[in-house]
Amino acid sequence: xxxxxxxxxxxxxxxxxxxxxxxxxFRSAFAALTTLLICFIFGGSIIVFLKKxxxxxxxxxxxxxxxxxxxxxxxxxxxxxxLSVVSAxxxxxxxxxxxxxxxxxxxxxxxxxxxxxxxLKVTKSNSAGLRAWVKLACQMxxxxxxxxxxxxxxxxxxxxxxxxxxxxPVIDMGWVWIPFAVLLVVxxxxxxxxxxxxxxxxxxxxxxVFLTLAALTYITGRADFSEYLGxxxxxxxxxxxxxxxxxxxxxxxxxxxxxxxxxxxxGDVGSLSLGGVIGVISLIIKKEILIFIIGGVxxxxxxxxxxxxxxxxxxxxxxxxxxxxxxxYELIGWPETKTVIRFWILGGLFAIIALSTLKIQ
Numbered sequence: 001x002x003x004x005x006x007x008x009x010x011x012x013x014x015x016x017x018x019x020x021x022x023x024x025x026f027r028s029a030f031a032a033l034t035t036l037l038i039c040f041i042f043g044g045s046i047i048v049f050l051k052k053x054x055x056x057x058x059x060x061x062x063x064x065x066x067x068x069x070x071x072x073x074x075x076x077x078x079x080x081x082x083l084s085v086v087s088a089x090x091x092x093x094x095x096x097x098x099x100x101x102x103x104x105x106x107x108x109x110x111x112x113x114x115x116x117x118x119x120l121k122v123t124k125s126n127s128a129g130l131r132a133w134v135k136l137a138c139q140m141x142x143x144x145x146x147x148x149x150x151x152x153x154x155x156x157x158x159x160x161x162x163x164x165x166x167x168x169p170v171i172d173m174g175w176v177w178i179p180f181a182v183l184l185v186v187x188x189x190x191x192x193x194x195x196x197x198x199x200x201x202x203x204x205x206x207x208x209v210f211l212t213l214a215a216l217t218y219i220t221g222r223a224d225f226s227e228y229l230g231x232x233x234x235x236x237x238x239x240x241x242x243x244x245x246x247x248x249x250x251x252x253x254x255x256x257x258x259x260x261x262x263x264x265x266x267g268d269v270g271s272l273s274l275g276g277v278i279g280v281i282s283l284i285i286k287k288e289i290l291i292f293i294i295g296g297v298x299x300x301x302x303x304x305x306x307x308x309x310x311x312x313x314x315x316x317x318x319x320x321x322x323x324x325x326x327x328x329y330e331l332i333g334w335p336e337t338k339t340v341i342r343f344w345i346l347g348g349l350f351a352i353i354a355l356s357t358l359k360i361q
Contacts, residue, residue, distance in 0.1 A: 024218065028242045031092040032249030038084035039253020047257060047264045050074035055122050073262060076118045078270015081250040082111050088246040097239045102149060103280055104243070109142040110189055110276030114268035121268075129268065136186070139276070143185035146280055147178055157232055163289050164357040167230040184288055185279035191298035192275025193268060194305060194324050198336050199260035201326060204344045205297055206251045206274055212294050212351040213281055214244035219358075220285045229358045232286045240281055247274065260337050290357065296350030297343055301325050 051074050086104065093100045117129040129135070150158060159177040160169035173180060196202040219225040221238020254270075257263045275298075282291035292299055301324040308323035320328040329339045 024221070024238050024241055027092040028214065028218075028245040031088040031242045031246035032252075034088040034091060035081075035084040035246045035249035036253045038087060039080055039250055040256065042083075043080055043253065043257050043264075046077070046080050047074055050076060050264065055118075073265055075122070075265040075267040076115070076269050077254060077258065077264035078111070078114065078266045078268075078273060080264075081247075081254050081266070081270050082108070082273060084250045084253065085243070085246045088249070089243060092246070093242050094239050097236050098153070099236045099239055099284060100243065102146060102284070103240060103277060106142065106146045106185075106280045107273050107277040109145075110139070111269050111273035113138045113142070114193075114270065114272035117268040117272070139186045139189055139272070140182060142276070143182045143189075143279070144178075146185065147181040147283070150181070150283060151178055157234075157286065160232070160286065161288065162232065162286050164293065164354075165360055169232075181283050181288070184283065184291075185276055187302070188279035188282070188291065188295065188298070189272050189275035191295065191302040192278065193271040195298050195301040195326070196266055196271045197324060198326050198330075198340050199262040200255055200258050201340045201343055202266060202271060203251050203255040203258050204340065205295075205347045207248050207255070208344070208347045208351050209278060209295055210244045210248035210251065212354060213278070213285075214241050214248065215355065216287060216290075217241045217244055217281065217285055231358065234285055237285050240284065243277075244281070247277070260340070290354055293350055293354040293357070296353075297347045304328065 055074055055076055085107070089100065089104055093104075095101075113130075113135065117135060121129040130138075156172075157169075159173045159175075161171050161173050161177070162169050192202065192206070195205065217237050217240040219229060220231060220234050221236065221241070223233045226233040251274075254264075254266065258266065278291065278295065282288055282294075287294075304320055304325040305323045307319050311317055311319045321331040322328055326339055326343060329342075330336060334342070
C-alpha cells in the first residue's frame with residue numbers, strides 16, 4: 001500500500017531515491033522493523049486486555065506438574081502476531097502480487113481456525129477446544145482451497161517435485177500433487193502447533209525458520225541467483241521475502257513477552273496460522289521436501305507424538321516419558337530454559353543443513 005500511495009508523491013515532491021520503496025530488501029527490512037515495533041508498543045496493552053477478558057490458558061491435566069503454575073496466563077497472544085504482520089504487509093507489501101494475497105489469505109484463514117479453537121478452550125475452561133475432526137476438516141478445507149488456486153493458476157513447474165541435492169525435478173506429480181500438498185500444509189500446521197509447549201520455544205524456532213525461508217524466497221525470486229544455485233526460478237516469489245521477514249520480526253517482538261516466565265502464550269491462533277503459512281510458502285517456492293529439514297524440530301515433535309500413540313496402542317508401552325518430545329526432556333530432568341535453548345540450537349543446525357544443500361545441487 002505504501003508503494004501505491006507514496007511513490008507518486010516521492011516522485012513529484014521529494015529528492016528521495018525511488019528504489020527504497022521498490023527494492024525488496026529495503027521493504028523486507030522495514031516490514032520486520034514494523035512488526036517488531038508494533039509488538040513492542042502494543043504487546044503490553046494486549047496482555048492487559050486479555051487479562052481483563054480472563055482469557056487464560058488451561059493447562060492439560062496429564063502434563064508436567066511444573067506447568068500447573070502457568071494456569072491462567074493469558075493466551076491467544078498470536079493475535080498480536082497476526083495484526084502486526086498484516087499491518088506490515090499493507091504498508092510494505094506489493095498488493096498487486098498474487099503470491100502475497102494467497103499467503104496472507106492462508107495466514108488469516110488458519111488463524112481464524114486457531115482463534116475459534118482458543119475461544120472454545122477459554123469459554124469452556126478446558127484444553128479441548130474444537131473437536132479434533134472439526135479442526136482437521138477446517139484445516140484441510142483451507143489447505144485444499146490454497147492448493148487448488150496454485151494448481152490452476154500455476155505453470156508446469158507447480159506439480160514438479162524437487163528433492164535436495166538434485167538439480168532437476170525428480171518427477172512431475174500431476175494431479176497427485178494436490179493431495180500431497182494438502183497433507184503437507186495441514187501436517188506442517190499441526191506440527192508447529194504441537195511444538196508450542198514451553199515458554200519461548202516456538203517463538204524462537206519460528207524466527208529461525210522464517211529467516212531461512214526469507215533467504216530462500218529471495219534467491220528463488222531472482223533469475224540470476226536461482227540459475228547459479230540450480231534451483232527453480234519462481235516469478236514473484238521474492239515478494240514473499242517481505243512476508244517472511246515481517247513474520248520473523250513479529251516472532252521476535254512476541255518473544256519479548258513470551259520468554260520464560262511467559263507473560264502471554266501464542267495459542268492456536270498463532271501456531272496454526274504460522275505453521276500453515278510455512279507450508280504454503282514451501283509449496284510456492286518448490287521446497288516441499290526441504291521444509292522437512294528446515295523445520296526439523298517440528299518434524300521430531302510430531303513424530304514423537306505419532307510414535308508414542310502407535311506404541312501405546314500396539315504394545316501398551318510408551319517410548320517417551322511424555323509426548324511431544326520437549327516434555328520428555330523436561331521429565332528426565334532438563335530445566336525448561338535449557339530445553340528451550342537446546343531445541344533452538346537444534347533448529348539452527350537444521351536451518352544450516354537446509355541452506356547448505358543449495359551449494360551441493
